[in-house]
Amino acid sequence: MTATATCLTEPGRCARLKASSSRDHDSVDALVMAARPFEDRERYARFLQVQHRFHGSLTALYRDEQLNRRLPGLVHLSRFEAVEADLQALGLPLPAAPQRVIASPAEALGWLYCSEGSNLGAAFLFKQTQRLGLDGNLGARHLAPHPDGRGLHWREFVAKLDGLALEADEEAEVVAGVIAAFDSYRGHLRAVFVAGGG
Template sequence: MTLHTQAGLISVLRQCTHAAHERLDHRMTALNLFSSHERYTVFLAVQYLFHRDIADLYARADVAALVPDIASRNRLALIEQDMQDLCVPYPMVRRNPPVAGSVSAAIGWLYVAEGSKLGAAVLAKRVQDMGLTVKFGARHFAPDAQGRAHAWQSFKAAIDHANLDTSVCVRHAGTAFERVTQYLERCEPYLQAA
């Protein structure tokens, strides 16, 4: 059921996941993940786990029918390069792909991943203080080829008034935020020595 014809799906997703997003942001800020290389490696591990889980969503034909450039938006390979740059071992955590059978469910997960790119400009500046750049250690913060704003606006335009089930999108976006939070909690013990 499409319920977002007035406001647009992105606006509904933003409003309905605001609390989960705020909780995650506050937790990440409290952990000071951009204060040292050691703490940043924990951030990278969390990014890797989440993007490894959702990588298949970027290859789906039904998603590409809505967002034609979706395959090029996948950041997993860049995160892996960042980990290799900094000699970060891959976490020994089993891959847990989302149960995103419908395109609406897939878009809920991708909303979280694509939305995180908007904050990447700020984070890229923070890691520069550690000597990291979009060519070394922080590749996954690089903007898409046509720029962050354009990439977000094109994603928004593609899904805002598509025939998607809003409640399914919202539920899966909420689950995606929870997944990132869970990975952060799982990796948090590694910060004790950092």
């Protein structure tokens, strides 16, 4: 970062990230639905394994001091502990700790954009868990809305991310981070639902 760094906000950074990753986003959505994670509690347990792998891999990013200076309050946004609470609430064993994501500071912003953006889509997933008798207190805590509401929480995160001053090469790294995050999630889905016999 230098004093000459500029903040590109026309359109906003997050709008550009959404446009550049829309195909990846749609692909992940299709894979999740194809996995039928809400067909029964057994399949939902597999979905929790996917969530554990993905959100667990990001814990170091959410705790990173530099990232928390750039995105104040980031440390409180991780859903990994909630995922583990959901597994325990359903009497499921906790998987081994996932391998942590290694990313540059700019790439990390892309990973976090993907992770936080999934909160919006979680509204649909949260509703589906109710078919299984689950809710924010039992088995679906990590899908429950943010206390401030999904929309407000997302707008606040977008404002922080859009407000960062980045160099052109860093902008490219953020995009690479988003794509890498979607690739990672697809890999976890396939490992758990396809390679796992689902």
